[in-house]
Amino acid sequence: MTTTTRRGGRPASGEPVLDRAFRLLDAFTDAETSMTLTRLSDRAGIPLSSTLRLAQHLSRLGALERRSDGTFTMGLRMLEYAALAPRGHGLRAIALPYMEDLHRASRQHVQLAVREKDEGVIVERLSAPGAGKVLYHVGARVPLHGTGLGLVLLAHSRPEFQESYLQRELFLEPEHIPLAAVDLRTQLHEVRTSGVVHMARALPEPAASVAAPIFDRSGDCAAVISVVGADGSLDTRMLEPAVVAIARAISRDLARGGRDPQAGRSPG
Amino acid sequence: MTTTTRRGGRPASGEPVLDRAFRLLDAFTDAETSMTLTRLSDRAGIPLSSTLRLAQHLSRLGALERRSDGTFTMGLRMLEYAALAPRGHGLRAIALPYMEDLHRASRQHVQLAVREKDEGVIVERLSAPGAGKVLYHVGARVPLHGTGLGLVLLAHSRPEFQESYLQRELFLEPEHIPLAAVDLRTQLHEVRTSGVVHMARALPEPAASVAAPIFDRSGDCAAVISVVGADGSLDTRMLEPAVVAIARAISRDLARGGRDPQAGRSPG
Numbered sequence: 099m100t101t102t103t104r105r106g107g108r109p110a111s112g113e114p115v116l117d118r119a120f121r122l123l124d125a126f127t128d129a130e131t132s133m134t135l136t137r138l139s140d141r142a143g144i145p146l147s148s149t150l151r152l153a154q155h156l157s158r159l160g161a162l163e164r165r166s167d168g169t170f171t172m173g174l175r176m177l178e179y180a181a182l183a184p185r186g187h188g189l190r191a192i193a194l195p196y197m198e199d200l201h202r203a204s205r206q207h208v209q210l211a212v213r214e215k216d217e218g219v220i221v222e223r224l225s226a227p228g229a230g231k232v233l234y235h236v237g238a239r240v241p242l243h244g245t246g247l248g249l250v251l252l253a254h255s256r257p258e259f260q261e262s263y264l265q266r267e268l269f270l271e272p273e274h275i276p277l278a279a280v281d282l283r284t285q286l287h288e289v290r291t292s293g294v295v296h297m298a299r300a301l302p303e304p305a306a307s308v309a310a311p312i313f314d315r316s317g318d319c320a321a322v323i324s325v326v327g328a329d330g331s332l333d334t335r336m337l338e339p340a341v342v343a344i345a346r347a348i349s350r351d352l353a354r355g356g357r358d359p360q361a362g363r364s365p366g
Numbered sequence: 367m368t369t370t371t372r373r374g375g376r377p378a379s380g381e382p383v384l385d386r387a388f389r390l391l392d393a394f395t396d397a398e399t400s401m402t403l404t405r406l407s408d409r410a411g412i413p414l415s416s417t418l419r420l421a422q423h424l425s426r427l428g429a430l431e432r433r434s435d436g437t438f439t440m441g442l443r444m445l446e447y448a449a450l451a452p453r454g455h456g457l458r459a460i461a462l463p464y465m466e467d468l469h470r471a472s473r474q475h476v477q478l479a480v481r482e483k484d485e486g487v488i489v490e491r492l493s494a495p496g497a498g499k500v501l502y503h504v505g506a507r508v509p510l511h512g513t514g515l516g517l518v519l520l521a522h523s524r525p526e527f528q529e530s531y532l533q534r535e536l537f538l539e540p541e542h543i544p545l546a547a548v549d550l551r552t553q554l555h556e557v558r559t560s561g562v563v564h565m566a567r568a569l570p571e572p573a574a575s576v577a578a579p580i581f582d583r584s585g586d587c588a589a590v591i592s593v594v595g596a597d598g599s600l601d602t603r604m605l606e607p608a609v610v611a612i613a614r615a616i617s618r619d620l621a622r623g624g625r626d627p628q629a630g631r632s633p634g
Contacts, residue, residue: 115383116420120427126450152384159388160482163453172451174480174487178505180448182394183440185431187504194492198466212442214428219442224462236455237446 118144119152123161123172128235132169185212189321190222193312193348197224200325200344204337207326211240213251216263218242218322243282244270246297246309247322253289254311254319260286294342296334308334310345315353323348386412387420391429391440396503400439453480457589458490461580461616465492468593468612472605475594479508481519484531486510486590511550512538514565514577515590521557522579522587528554562610564602576602578613583621591616 125133125141133141139149153170156162160175181187193210201208201224210222218240234240242248242263252260268277289295298306309324323345325337393401393409401409407417421438424430428443449455461478469476469492478490486508502508510516510531520528536545557563566574577592591613593605 116387116423116427119384119387120429123447126447128450131450131452131456155384159384161388161447163451172447172454174451174454174482174489174505176444176447176451177454177487177489179391179394179429179440179444181503181505182396182399183431183442183444184399186440186442186445188399191493214442219445221442221445225459235449237442237449 115152118142118148119156119161122149122152122156126172128238132165132171134169138170185320186221189352192351193321193323194222196344196348196351197222197323200323200340203340204325204327206332206337209234209247209324209326210321211247211251211324212321213242213255213319214239216242218245218248218251220247221321241271243268243277243285246295246307246324249285249289249295249297250309250311250322250324251319253286253295294338296338298334306332306334308337308341310341312345312352313349320352321348383420386410386416387424387429390417390420390424394440396506400433400437402437406438453588454489457620460619461589461591462490464612464616464619465490465591468591468608471608472593472595474600474605477502477515477592477594478589479515479519479592480589481510481523481587482507484510486513486516486519488515489589509539511536511545511553514563514575514592517553517557517563517565518577518579518590518592519587521554521563562606564606566602574600574602576605576609578609580613580620581617588620589616 121142121144122138125138130137130141135150135153136146138153139146142149144152153162153164157164157170157173160173162170163173164170189212190210197208197210208224209220211218211220213219220234220236220238220240223234223236240248242252252263255263264279264282268279268282269275270277293310295309296306297309305326307324307326309322311319312321312323314320323341325334325341327334389410389412390406393406398405398409403418403421404414406421407414410417412420421430421432425432425438425441428441430438431441432438457480458478465476465478476492477488479486479488481487488502488504488506488508491502491504508516510520520531523531532547532550536547536550537543538545561578563577564574565577573594575592575594577590579587580589580591582588591609593602593609595602
């Protein structure tokens with residue numbers, strides 16, 4: 099294979115095209131779901147001409163969409179891919195009916211997350227209009243320390259992983275307060291002992307949550323579910339039985355292989 | 367830029383890498399959400415060595431995940447991308463609370479779809495365990511003719527698009543019955559006049575649905591919502607007022623810019 103060099107020193111062949119394509123996709127954020135070509139080029143740090151060529155190619159593949167005003171947005175093809183992620187929509191299909199029950203009963207935000215490497219990823223959330231604002235959206239990443247969702251996932255991960263995580267220099271954000279390994283170790287022990295995590299914080303604004311683990315057939319922690327209230331007055335102790343019960347119900351359904359509501363046939 | 371040729375006659379540089387990467391992603395289906403390397407190579411029609419290299423690269427990017435048993439699945443990164451698609455999760459965030467209301471009231475499947483080029487794409491669905499099986503899952507594509515969802519989207523598309531669609535040779539599946547342009551034109555007129563579509567079919571199994579359009583601020587049809595029952599006994603006339611009312615409520619919220627339940631802050 100011949101390798102030539104382009105502007106920016108990247109080889110013209112093979113992998114870098116894929117890296118650049120995903121850099122374009124990564125340029126989109128919650129705050130900026132549509133972008134002009136120039137903005138996209140700036141955000142991704144890719145020359146305008148390459149950005150145009152790549153963005154057009156990604157649009158042909160359905161990964162991006164070009165709107166009538168010329169701006170680019172994420173394409174619907176991504177929905178198809180996301181729907182096929184077993185730890186995303188597969189888990190979600192099983193958990194959603196239970197999440198709705200919890201949502202109706204608590205009238206608070208309900209979140210479902212899984213661990214991906216050293217972070218948690220929100221795979222579903224149901225929002226309560228009156229329950230205050232929330233930091234995280236579907237697909238968002240949360241730290242494994244300092245959040246209820248994260249602590250549950252970390253506490254139930256393999257011991258070697260926990261040890262390596264504890265070796266890190268950790269901070270609680272947004273205050274940027276150092277978190278000592280000994281304190282985190284104590285927290286993780288408590289999470290495993292009590293089976294739930296209650297969190298309350300004042301910053302960036304008052305909020306409280308309660309989270310519980312969801313286990314798969316082999317007894318591994320597959321996910322975590324949490325109820326979050328952001329008006330500062332949520333009594334998470336009151337909600338603990340409901341969250342624990344629903345987490346157990348989802349675990350049971352997951353172990354059974356789920357009801358698989360996505361299979362079968364009918365008209366549109 | 368130097369272009370060399372590989373096995374299969376594809377140039378080694380530039381676009382084809384991206385095409386092959388998306389061919390790997392496209393190899394996954396609802397029926398096969400995880401695959402061995404060999405199976406992935408077969409399904410995508412890409413040599414084993416290239417498949418390995420690409421699949422590893424896509425795994426590093428988070429687009430794929432390699433499980434402990436060595437099989438590949440779609441990665442959680444796709445959830446993040448899907449969550450940023452304005453016509454996917456953006457619309458969904460606004461519509462979901464209303465869809466839940468309709469779901470609770472009807473105890474049937476509720477589906478939300480948008481048009482992408484010459485097909486409809488399901489962007490959300492709520493399943494009712496007792497309401498029979500359904501053909502479509504999130505991300506699935508449905509024809510614009512012969513389905514309630516599709517007819518609503520087609521009837522409210524630009525006249526030039528409708529005309530070009532009517533020029534095609536169309537069939538009703540799975541029976542493969544030819545659909546005359548004059549009949550489809552009549553159906554589209556009725557959809558625009560009545561504001562809803564009622565569908566009933568015997569094949570592949572008895573099912574009935576009622577669908578209504580959702581409009582955006584500029585009065586364009588942005589999406590369609592439908593209730594589907596698959597036990598053959600659903601009285602769609604009874605459900606019409608509920609579907610129309612909910613479609614209007616979502617339209618109003620969409621025009622307002624939505625409640626945007628994905629913004630803000632709180633703990634996990």
